[in-house]
Amino acid sequence: MMGNKKLSTIRKELEAVLAATGDEPVRWLEKRIAAAKRKGEGTEVLESVKHVLERGAPTKLKKHRVGVKKSRA
Numbered sequence: 001m002m003g004n005k006k007l008s009t010i011r012k013e014l015e016a017v018l019a020a021t022g023d024e025p026v027r028w029l030e031k032r033i034a035a036a037k038r039k040g041e042g043t044e045v046l047e048s049v050k051h052v053l054e055r056g057a058p059t060k061l062k063k064h065r066v067g068v069k070k071s072r073a
Contacts, residue, residue, distance in 0.1 A: 011052055018053075025053055 018025035029050040036043045 007052070014049060014053060026050060029053070 015025055018028055021028050023031075029046055033043045033046045033050065036046065
């Protein structure tokens, strides 16, 4: 499926699909990456998916308020 999706939506879908394997998603991917490297196959996509899952959800940044300095008189 092509289209605009948020990274958080893709991450949730990946975790749900990989959780169906019964193994922890990152470990499952590590096993597949190791097997692909032994066979001499490309691992770029699997490593990218692993990176997305390891990164996790971004933390929200606090907004800095800019205020007017009060002068001392």
